[in-house]
Amino acid sequence: MKKIHxxxxxxxSVPGIRRLASTGQNITVWNRTLEKAKNSINHVSSENVKAKxxxxxxxxxxxxxxxxxxxxxxxxLHIKVAKICLEKDxxxxxxxxxxxxxxxxHEKAKSKKLVFINEIGLDPGIDHFFTHLLxxxxxxxxxxxxxxxxxxxxxxxxxxxxxxxxxxxWSPLGVLKALNNTAEFIENxxxxxxxxxYEHLSKYKINNEYFELYxxxxxxxxxxxxxxEKEWKVKEFIRGTLRLNGWSEAWSNIFKMLNSNIENxxxxxxxxxxxxxxxxxxxxxxxxxxxxxxxxxxxxxxxxLWSKTFHLDEQGSGExxxxxxxVSITLSAVIDLMIENKIEPxxxxxxxxxxxxxxxxxxxxxxxxxxxxx
Numbered sequence: 001m002k003k004i005h006x007x008x009x010x011x012x013s014v015p016g017i018r019r020l021a022s023t024g025q026n027i028t029v030w031n032r033t034l035e036k037a038k039n040s041i042n043h044v045s046s047e048n049v050k051a052k053x054x055x056x057x058x059x060x061x062x063x064x065x066x067x068x069x070x071x072x073x074x075x076x077l078h079i080k081v082a083k084i085c086l087e088k089d090x091x092x093x094x095x096x097x098x099x100x101x102x103x104x105x106h107e108k109a110k111s112k113k114l115v116f117i118n119e120i121g122l123d124p125g126i127d128h129f130f131t132h133l134l135x136x137x138x139x140x141x142x143x144x145x146x147x148x149x150x151x152x153x154x155x156x157x158x159x160x161x162x163x164x165x166x167x168x169x170w171s172p173l174g175v176l177k178a179l180n181n182t183a184e185f186i187e188n189x190x191x192x193x194x195x196x197x198y199e200h201l202s203k204y205k206i207n208n209e210y211f212e213l214y215x216x217x218x219x220x221x222x223x224x225x226x227x228x229e230k231e232w233k234v235k236e237f238i239r240g241t242l243r244l245n246g247w248s249e250a251w252s253n254i255f256k257m258l259n260s261n262i263e264n265x266x267x268x269x270x271x272x273x274x275x276x277x278x279x280x281x282x283x284x285x286x287x288x289x290x291x292x293x294x295x296x297x298x299x300x301x302x303x304x305l306w307s308k309t310f311h312l313d314e315q316g317s318g319e320x321x322x323x324x325x326x327v328s329i330t331l332s333a334v335i336d337l338m339i340e341n342k343i344e345p346x347x348x349x350x351x352x353x354x355x356x357x358x359x360x361x362x363x364x365x366x367x368x369x370x371x372x373x374x
Contacts, residue, residue, distance in 0.1 A: 002091075002339055005030060005063060007054060007081065008072030009040040011169055012095075012121070014319045015367075016328025017041065020335060021049045028062065030054040056080070065089040068338055070331065071096075078102060082116060089114065091338055095121030095331050097217070098349050110346035119349040120334040121327035123154035126364075127239070127294055128350035129357045130310035131226050134296040136354065139229065141298070141306050147189075147235040148228065149297040153204070153213045155242030156323045159287035159315045165247040167282050169323065173273040180258055183215035186237040191220070197240070198255060201248055206293055206311060210245040225349060235299065242291055282321075289315045290322040311372050325367060333363040 006017055009031040017040040020027050026048040031037035037051035052058070063069060067090040071081040078094050079101045085092040086105060091114050094102075098118040109116045119125055131152060138148075158167040168175070183197040194200055197214045204213055219239040228234065248255075257268055282288060290312070297307040316322040337343050337356055351357060361371055 002026075003028070003064065003067045004335065005059065005067060005069045005090075006072065007031075007059070007070060009033075009036045009051075010072065011319075011321065012324050012327040013072045014040045014328065015325050016330075016332035018043055019329060019332045019363075021046075024048070025339075028052055030059055056084070060084055060088065063088040063090050066091070068093060068335060070094070070335065072328075072331075075099070085114065085116070086112070092116040093120065093331065093335060093338065094118045095125060095327055097124055098347070103347055106347035113345045115338055115343045115345055116347040117334065117338070117343060117349075117351075118347075120331050120351075122290065122323065122330065123152075123292060125330050125350055126312070126326060127152050127154055127292060128225075128352070129360065130292075130294040131222075131296070132350075132352040133354065133357060134294065134308055134310065135226050135228065137308060138296055138298055138306060143298055143300075143305055145231050145233070145300075146305065147299040147302075148232045149236040149299065150226075150234070150238070150295070151213075151236065152239045152292075152294040153211075153242040154292040155211070155290070157242070157244050157289050157291065158282075159289040159322075161244060162280070163250060164280055165244040165250045167280050167286075167288070168277060169282050169288070169321070171273060172276040172280075173270065176254065176258070176269050176273055176276075178216075179255075181217065183240070184218040184220050185215045185239070186220070186234050189233070189235055196255075196259070198248065198251075203245070204293070206291065207313070211291065212243045212245055212247050213240055214243075215240040227352070242293065285318045287315050287317045288321045288323060289313070290326055292326075309374050311374075312370065313372075314369055325369065326364075329364060329367055329369070330360060333360040336363070 004025055004027040007030045009029050017029055021041050021044045028050045029037040029040050030052050032054045034053040041049050041051055069085050069090050070093045071078050075096045082092045082102055086108055089112055179198055182193055182195050184193045200214055202213050203210050215238050219237055293311040295309040298305045314322040316325055
């Protein structure tokens with residue numbers, strides 16, 4: 001049996017760890033705080049299920065050929081873990097965005113018949129699954145040369161709305177800094193790159209509720225990742241962030257701070273992060289909510305010929321927050337597929353084959369997570 005090494009027992013890991021430990025897998029949970037690792041497996045008693053304090057030298061000694069190593073650490077540490085996997089002939093998995101550093105390991109991983117899979121959580125992850133299914137359906141329509149509109153938005157939001165229109169599960173610093181990351185996308189057939197994505201807001205109604213949406217990161221590479229037909233002309237292609245209606249107004253002072261040219265802006269951001277963490281941190285057992293909405297549309301001469309949407313709206317609390325369930329249960333389901341040798345070797349993002357996606361959806365359904373289509 002392949003042994004699983006799950007590194008990182010933070011907020012977005014526990015439901016997935018508990019699931020794998022409950023299925024009789026040989027799993028060791030590694031975490032810098034040993035108590036957290038122990039807590040994540042306190043529901044089972046098995047010699048195959050262990051918790052250990054994270055020390056990279058000790059970890060390295062325990063990894064054997066064909067083991068599966070899951071990195072739920074901060075993104076900058078994934079490459080360290082991936083290189084250990086290469087050295088030890090072990091497989092690698094992460095929910096994070098696929099970095100160029102990891103991409104560069106493709107040939108080496110493939111030559112050793114190792115799976116190095118990434119982007120298998122919520123966003124990125126479930127959004128990819130939705131998109132692959134939509135693209136497959138559109139291809140089957142045989143519409144020839146068409147204009148394609150693609151939009152994918154996801155957001156973690158408070159289940160009980162507050163005046164700030166947001167709450168934090170961990171330090172706000174990352175959220176604040178990410179607001180000033182550039183976004184690249186296609187709008188009205190034109191490539192666009194903007195430095196302040198939150199100034200490019202749109203509104204959309206999902207199930208009679210309005211949300212605010214803005215582009216996030218670089219969407220462009222996903223046109224190829226999603227296997228769009230070459231004859232399709234891309235009219236719009238945006239992957240972005242979803243927020244509660246009124247979020248932009250509630251955050252207006254934060255935007256002013258980010259736009260200021262003062263020398264000590266970094267100090268101001270850290271100070272603001274501390275303030276927000278004190279005031280808007282999720283309380284224990286407070287409910288969170290995740291909304292994901294993915295739409296693909298085909299047009300000719302501005303007339304819509306075909307349109308379909310996948311979306312989910314999940315709530316949770318405690319160690320089973322909506323975010324934790326959607327990220328880690330999805331990750332754990334992909335680990336099942338790796339154990340069964342159903343993932344091709346090499347560096348890659350989320351699976352795109354329909355049977356694999358349906359398996360993952362089946363696992364999510366077992367946890368009462370509802371996927372909606374219209």
